[in-house]
Each structure stands twice: as C-alpha cells, then as structure tokens.
Amino acid sequence: MRxxxxxxxxxxxxxxxxxxxxxxxxMLALMEEAKTAGCNLIVYPExxxxxxxxxxxxxxxxxxxxxxxxxxxxxxxxxxxxxxxxYGMGLSFGYxxxxxxxxxxxxxxxxxxxxxIVGKYRKIHLPGHVEYEPERTHQHLEKxxxxxxxLGFPVWRTMGGxxxxxxxxxxxxxxxxxxxxxxxxxxxVLGFNTPSVNxxxxxxxxxxxLFHHKLSVQAGAYQNSTWVIAxxxxxxxxxxHLMAGTVIVNPDxxxxxxxxxxxxxxxxxxxxxxxxxxxxxxxxxxxxHRRIEHYGRITAQTGVILPPED
Amino acid sequence: MRxxxxxxxxxxxxxxxxxxxxxxxxMLALMEEAKTAGCNLIVYPExxxxxxxxxxxxxxxxxxxxxxxxxxxxxxxxxxxxxxxxYGMGLSFGYxxxxxxxxxxxxxxxxxxxxxIVGKYRKIHLPGHVEYEPERTHQHLEKxxxxxxxLGFPVWRTMGGxxxxxxxxxxxxxxxxxxxxxxxxxxxVLGFNTPSVNxxxxxxxxxxxLFHHKLSVQAGAYQNSTWVIAxxxxxxxxxxHLMAGTVIVNPDxxxxxxxxxxxxxxxxxxxxxxxxxxxxxxxxxxxxHRRIEHYGRITAQTGVILPPED
Numbered sequence: 041m042r043x044x045x046x047x048x049x050x051x052x053x054x055x056x057x058x059x060x061x062x063x064x065x066x067m068l069a070l071m072e073e074a075k076t077a078g079c080n081l082i083v084y085p086e087x088x089x090x091x092x093x094x095x096x097x098x099x100x101x102x103x104x105x106x107x108x109x110x111x112x113x114x115x116x117x118x119x120x121x122x123x124x125x126x127y128g129m130g131l132s133f134g135y136x137x138x139x140x141x142x143x144x145x146x147x148x149x150x151x152x153x154x155x156x157i158v159g160k161y162r163k164i165h166l167p168g169h170v171e172y173e174p175e176r177t178h179q180h181l182e183k184x185x186x187x188x189x190x191l192g193f194p195v196w197r198t199m200g201g202x203x204x205x206x207x208x209x210x211x212x213x214x215x216x217x218x219x220x221x222x223x224x225x226x227x228x229v230l231g232f233n234t235p236s237v238n239x240x241x242x243x244x245x246x247x248x249x250l251f252h253h254k255l256s257v258q259a260g261a262y263q264n265s266t267w268v269i270a271x272x273x274x275x276x277x278x279x280x281h282l283m284a285g286t287v288i289v290n291p292d293x294x295x296x297x298x299x300x301x302x303x304x305x306x307x308x309x310x311x312x313x314x315x316x317x318x319x320x321x322x323x324x325x326x327x328x329h330r331r332i333e334h335y336g337r338i339t340a341q342t343g344v345i346l347p348p349e350d
Numbered sequence: 351m352r353x354x355x356x357x358x359x360x361x362x363x364x365x366x367x368x369x370x371x372x373x374x375x376x377m378l379a380l381m382e383e384a385k386t387a388g389c390n391l392i393v394y395p396e397x398x399x400x401x402x403x404x405x406x407x408x409x410x411x412x413x414x415x416x417x418x419x420x421x422x423x424x425x426x427x428x429x430x431x432x433x434x435x436x437y438g439m440g441l442s443f444g445y446x447x448x449x450x451x452x453x454x455x456x457x458x459x460x461x462x463x464x465x466x467i468v469g470k471y472r473k474i475h476l477p478g479h480v481e482y483e484p485e486r487t488h489q490h491l492e493k494x495x496x497x498x499x500x501l502g503f504p505v506w507r508t509m510g511g512x513x514x515x516x517x518x519x520x521x522x523x524x525x526x527x528x529x530x531x532x533x534x535x536x537x538x539v540l541g542f543n544t545p546s547v548n549x550x551x552x553x554x555x556x557x558x559x560l561f562h563h564k565l566s567v568q569a570g571a572y573q574n575s576t577w578v579i580a581x582x583x584x585x586x587x588x589x590x591h592l593m594a595g596t597v598i599v600n601p602d603x604x605x606x607x608x609x610x611x612x613x614x615x616x617x618x619x620x621x622x623x624x625x626x627x628x629x630x631x632x633x634x635x636x637x638x639h640r641r642i643e644h645y646g647r648i649t650a651q652t653g654v655i656l657p658p659e660d
Contacts, residue, residue, distance in 0.1 A: 164641050167633065192644045195657055202657065212633065214524030214573060215645045222647040224656045240632055248602065252572060255603050259569030262562060263524060292558065293565050320654070322550055323477065323522065327653025331474050334502045335525045337532040339649045343637025344630070346534045347505055347512065 042200050042313040044227070046269055047074035047082040050286040052303035053275035054091045060116035063089050067133070068123055070306050075127045077308045081199065082124070084133035085231030085273040086148065086163075086208045089117065092233040092273065093136070094181045095280055097172045104185050108138035112149060112157070125155030130199050134207055134231045136185075137162070146186045148205050148231060152198050159196040161205035162189030165213050176239040178280055182209075193219035201226040201313040204266075208232035211270065212256045214263070215338070221264030222326065226313045228260070229269045236283040250285045254295065262293030265319025267311045275302040291316045352510050352623040354537070356579055357384035357392040360596040362613035363585035364401045370426035373399050377443070378433055380616050385437045387618045390463065391509065392434070394443035395541030395583040396456065396473075396518045399427065402543040402583065403446070404491045405590055407482045414495050418448035422459060422467070435465030440509050444517055444541045446496075447472070456496045458515050458541060462508050469506040471515035472499030475523050486549040488590055492519075503529035511536045511623040514576075518542035521580065522566045524573070525648070531574030532636065536623045538570070539579045546593040560595045564605065572603025575629025577621045585612040601626045 049070040054063055067084060074082045087093070093107040112135065113121045124131040130153050137147035146166065150159035166188055168180030193216060195204040204220035204227070211230055220228060234253060238244035253270070261268040267290060274284035286299040288309045297307040323329075337345075359380040364373055377394060384392045397403070403417040422445065423431045434441040440463050447457035456476065460469035476498055478490035503526060505514040514530035514537070521540055530538060544563060548554035563580070571578040577600060584594035596609040598619045607617040633639075647655075 164644050165639055167639070188641055189644075197657055197660055209633075209639075212573065213640075214528065214569070215640070215648060218524065219645060219647050222651055222654055224654045238632075241628060252603065255565070255569050255572055259524070259565050259573075262565055263522065263569075293562065318551065322548075323519075325653075329475055329477070329519075330523075330525070330652045331498055332649050332652050334474050334499075335529060335649050337529050338525060339642050339645050341532055342640045342642050343635075344532055344534045347507055350507055 043310050044081055044199060044201065044313065045077070045079045045308060045310045046288060047077065047079040047306045047308050048269050048271045048286050048288055048297070049074065049082050049084045050271055050284060050299045050305045051085055051088060051273045053277040053282065054273065056091050056278050058091070060089050064116055064119055066304055067120055070304055071123055071127065071129070073306050074129065074308070079129060079308060080153065081130035083229045083231070083269045083271050085271045086134035086146065086233050087136060088133040088231065088273065089135050091277045092282065094168065094185055095179050097179050097181060101184065105138060108136040108144060110138045112137070121151060121155045124151060124153070128153045132205065132229045144186050145189060146182065146207055148207055150196060150198065150203060150205060150229070158198045159194065159203065159205060160191065161194070161207065162191050163207035163210060164189040165209045165216070167209040177237065177242065178235060178239050180235070180239060195220055195223040195225045204228045206230040208234065211260065212252070214260065217260035217264045217266070221266065225264065225266050226316045227267040227269065227311065231271045233273045234283050236281045246283055249283050253285050254287060257287065258289055258293040258295065261289040261291060263324065265291040265316045265324050267291060267316065291319050353620050354391055354509055354511065354623060355387070355389045355618065355620045356598060357387065357389040357616045357618050358579050358581045358596050358598055358607070359384065359392050359394045360581055360594060360609045360615045361395055361398060361583045363587040363592065364583065366401050366588050368401070370399050374426055374429055376614055377430060380614055381433055381437065381439065383616050384439065384618070389439060389618060391440035393539045393541070393579045393581050395581045396444035396458065396543050397446060398443040398541065398583065399445050401587050402592065404478065404495055405489050407489050407491060411495065415448060418446040418454060420448045422447070431461060431465045434461060434463070438463045442515065442539045454496050455499060456492065456517055458517055460506060460508065460513060460515060460539070468508045469504065469513065469515060470501065471504070471517065472501050473517035473520060474499040475519045475526070477519040487547065487552065488545060488549050490545070490549060505530050505533040505535050514538045516540040518544065521570065522562070524570065527570035527574045527576070531576065535574065535576050536626045537577040537579065537621065541581045543583045544593050546591045556593055559593050563595050564597060567597065568599050568603040568605065571599040571601060573634060575601040575626045575634050577601060577626065601629050
C-alpha cells in the first residue's frame with residue numbers, strides 16, 4: 041500500500057478584475073480544508089491565478105502579458121508554497137508562464153511537501169486559434185498567446201510514486217497518457233478551463249461536454265492503469281461559463297469522487313498507488329502486448345493522409 | 351448525407367460441437383432480419399464460425415487446426431457471400447485463418463455489396479498467453495494459436511466511405527483507432543469474444559468488463575471522430591460465459607444502439623458518415639493540433655522504461 045490522500049481543489053470563477061492575491065487567499069482556504077481532511081497533495085486547475093484570459097482578444101499580444109508570471113514563486117504565490125510546506129503537503133497548479141527570454145507557455149508545476157518545485161510541464165495540445173474569428177460565440181485564443189510546450193511529457197519520482205502532468209485539452213489526446221504510461225506513471229494531475237458550450241456548435245452543450253471530458257480522462261486512466269486527478273476552474277467568468285466536472289479517476293477508469301458545485305470546492309480520495317500494479321502487469325503490460333511495428337503513422341505524420349481514390 | 355444502415359449482428363454462444371453449417375444458418379437468419387430492416391451492411395463478431403476455441407488447451411498445436419479456415423469463402427461460408435450479394439449488402443465477420451504457407455491468424459474480412467472481399471485484417475493485439483497456466487480460472491491461449499497480425503491497420507474505400515477493422519482486444523489500445531484515424535477512417539467494424547470474468551481477478555466481473563469495453567470503444571470513436579460498430583459473441587459456450595455489449599457508437603463517442611440479450615440479435619442504426627466531419631475539422635483536426643515531436647516513445651519503445659531512481 042502506497043496511499044496518498046489527494047485533494048482535487050476546484051476553483052470557482054475568477055473575474056477579470058480579481059487580483060492574484062484575492063485568488064491565492066481562496067486557494068489557501070481550500071488548502072486549509074485539505075489539511076483538515078488529512079491530505080498529502082492538493083491539485084488546483086489550469087491558469088489557477090487568473091481568469092481564463094485567452095477568451096479576450098488583444099490585437100497587440102504584449103497587452104496580454106499582464107496575465108503572465110515572470111517568476112515562480114513570486115510575491116503573490118509565495119504564501120501557497122509556505123503554507124503547503126508548513127502542512128507537509130504537495131501542491132500542483134497552473135499559470136501562464138513568461139520566460140526570461142520572452143517565451144509564453146501555459147504551464148503547470150508540481151511542488152513537493154518540502155515546498156520545492158520538482159516538476160514543470162508546458163501544455164502541448166493548445167486548442168483554439170490565433171486570429172479573431174467573428175463566427176465564434178466566444179474567442180479561444182490559446183494558439184495566439186501561448187507557444188506549444190517544449191518539455192515533452194516528463195514524469196517525476198516524488199511523494200513515493202511516479203507523477204505526471206497534463207493541461208486541459210491534452211486530456212483529449214491518448215498520446216498524452218501513453219507518453220507518460222510508457223514511463224510507468226502512477227498519478228497524472230491535470231487542470232482545465234473548459235467552456236461549457238462548443239463555440240462552433242451551440243447544440244453541443246454542457247452535458248455532452250462533460251461526457252467528452254470524462255470519457256477522455258477515464259479512458260486515459262484505464263488504458264495506462266494510472267490515477268488521474270482532473271481539476272476544473274468552473275462557473276461564470278464575466279459572463280462566460282466554464283463547466284465543472286472535477287473528478288478523481290482510479291486506474292480502472294472509474295470515477296471515485298466528483299465535485300457537486302461550480303464553485304471553490306475540494307473533493308478528497310485516498311489513492312493507493314499500488315492499485316496501478318494489476319493493470320500494468322496484465323491487460324496493459326505494454327512489453328508483452330504492444331506492437332510498435334504497426335504504430336508508425338502515429339509519429340511519422342501529423343495530419344490525416346487519406347487512402348488513394350479508386 | 352452519406353447514410354449507411356448498419357446491422358450489428360451479435361451471435362449467441364457457439365458450442366464446441368456446433369458445425370460451421372449450423373452457425374452459418376444462424377448468421378443467414380440474422381442477415382434476413384437485416385434485409386427486412388433495410389440494411390446496407392451487416393457486421394458479425396470475431397471468430398464468428400466457431401466456438402472461442404483459444405480457451406481449450408492442446409499440447410500439440412496442430413490439433414487446433416480444425417478451428418481454422420484454409421480458404422475464404424469456402425463451402426460452409428459461401429452461402430453468406432451469395433445471400434449478401436443477392437441482398438446488395440456489405441458484410442464483415444471474423445474467423446481463424448490458416449494460410450497456404452502454414453501461418454495462423456485471427457482474421458476478419460470486409461466484403462462489399464457485390465460479394466467481393468475488399469479488405470482483410472489480422473488481429474494485432476493478441477491477449478492471453480502461450481502455455482497452460484493453472485492459476486487461471488480459464489485459459490486464454492490466443493498467443494499460443496495465433497501469430498500477431500502482419501497487415502497493419504489498413505483502411506478501405508468502399509460503400510461510399512472509408513472503413514477500417516479491428517478485433518476484440520485491439521479495441522482497448524488507442525493506437526488501433528489512431529492508426530486508422532490518421533487515414534481518415536469513418537467507420538470501424540470490430541468483433542469480440544470477451545469472457546465476462548477476468549481470469550486473474552474474479553472480482554472484476556461482468557459490469558466492470560462491460561464498462562471497460564464501452565469506455566475503450568467510445569473513447570476511440572470520439573478521439574478519432576469515427577463510427578464504431580462493436581459486435582459480441584455472447585453467452586455461455588460449454589459453460590464459459592462471454593459478455594454481450596454489442597454497440598453502435600457515433601463519432602461523438604455516444605452509444606446509439608445496444609443489444610438487450612446474450613443471444614443472436616441484430617441492432618440497426620442509420621449511420622451518416624458525414625457526421626464524422628465536424629470532429630475531424632475542429633477539436634480532432636490532427637494537422638492543426640497533434641504534436642508528433644513529443645510522441646516519440648509511442649513508437650520507439652514497446653514496454654515501460656521507468657525514470658531513474660533518485
């Protein structure tokens with residue numbers, strides 16, 4: 041038994057006008073709840089410190105830099121690191137990262153119970169678009185404000201297990217989980233900000249969006265025999281609604297905990313990392329069953345290559 | 351609109367003593383039902399002509415050759431081809447294939463409405479084991495009796511669309527769907543024979559097995575925006591129970607039809623191949639969103655390579 045008690049810390053909406061300090065105080069309140077519940081790890085969503093700013097179009101991209109963090113930790117977030125260390129609790133959250141040399145990433149970090157950043161991940165599967173698209177009900181400009189992550193899908197040995205990270209749209213791509221599964225990942229933590237309506241197909245509303253989210257996360261967990269902690273920022277940000285659906289998924293792909301609200305809310309589950317062993321040694325024993333000689337297209341081509349016409 | 355009306359033709363159990371001719375007459379009865387329902391395509395399960403023989407151990411492997419077909423069509427199966435052609439109906443079913451040069455495969459074929467075999471697929475992800483394993487509640491000797499498929503995951507243009515095939519355990523592997531998705535597949539037909547109890551973990555019983563099956567199929571459909579027709583052989587074969595769970599899944603990953611019994615039963619759905627377009631052009635537009643530079647492990651390594659110990 042290698043039990044780790046996890047708090048999936050969903051955040052309610054963050055309005056444009058809300059400061060980092062206000063958000064961090066909400067995060068600290070959830071951390072205190074997690075402490076009371078005896079948790080060893082708390083996981084916050086993608087872009088946890090600000091509103092989901094890629095919905096706002098700036099002709100001049102540099103204007104969006106106000107949403108980015110040039111250092112981590114910084115003055116606003118230091119209290120999260122201090123309190124987690126005091127509580128002996130690991131920590132993960134997402135933020136917009138501006139590097140010293142001027143690159144922009146959608147990033148998340150993993151902090152160990154000693155307050156040390158042990159892992160950094162930069163979102164690889166950026167959804168959305170680069171330019172303003174008037175036919176959309178709302179903009180989703182991640183491809184404008186971020187570059188695709190340049191760190192691959194690493195995993196880290198910490199807290200007695202093997203951990204990986206992903207961010208939002210990454211969770212819809214089986215390659216995300218498989219890259220980490222091939223490194224023996226036992227727990228993937230991921231945050232998301234997902235509009236509750238498809239901005240190109242209004243008929244695809246909340247229930248179907250939640251279904252697609254859960255389907256992807258549950259399949260990724262099952263097919264790699266890993267825990268997945270998927271954490272939402274939810275609710276209405278300046279009139280733009282994000283879905284909830286924060287879930288803890290076990291290595292059988294089953295949801296073992298789920299939030300009930302669209303606000304700040306933790307859900308807690310004692311996750312035994314040894315529960316990953318059975319799947320990894322049987323149906324998903326990759327060494328015995330995978331046939332990489334037939335997977336060539338997955339890495340040889342990015343897009344579809346149709347079969348020849350008759 | 352490119353509508354194709356599909357019959358997923360579940361077969362009930364086939365006992366060891368049952369002849370090919372008896373099974374084919376059951377298959378013809380289902381085909382007649384499909385004709386009455388106006389179907390253009392009928393899909394039968396894996397190893398549709400015989401019992402699921404890999405549960406039976408033969409020390410001398412050649413004794414298992416009685417379950418294999420050396421030609422296709424042959425005398426026993428010719429009526430399927432004739433009737434499908436008469437009805438103008440496409441056809442797919444699985445069988446154990448013995449090649450002229452003595453190779454053994456778990457195979458399925460796709461037959462067009464003119465009765466011509468247009469596609470052949472040989473199962474790549476063979477589950478189970480090679481030798482008799484007394485600790486199992488039942489044997490699953492696919493790795494003993496079959497070689498892994500050597501044809502990759504091709505797709506075929508036929509019946510106005512792009513079709514692919516997979517067999518049973520292939521459906522648990524996201525690589526299966528992705529290989530075909532990267533060729534623009536619009537409908538995947540697959541059959542399965544799945545014991546309703548995990549032979550290494552009795553607590554994993556019918557409900558959980560059905561869940562894993564559906565989860566994998568639905569995720570594969572959604573993440574590649576393709577129809578999937580997944581067809582069971584079900585019920586108790588000489589005391590060994592196979593689960594049902596025959597489903598038709600749309601390109602949103604939703605189950606649109608499902609069998610209610612564990613016997614011979616067709617379910618019918620009019621599948622519009624154009625329903626695959628939206629997903630392929632938006633969230634799963636591979637060309638815009640996939641990042642193959644970060645997928646290297648998927649084809650470079652078969653098994654897990656753990657991160658270094660600290």
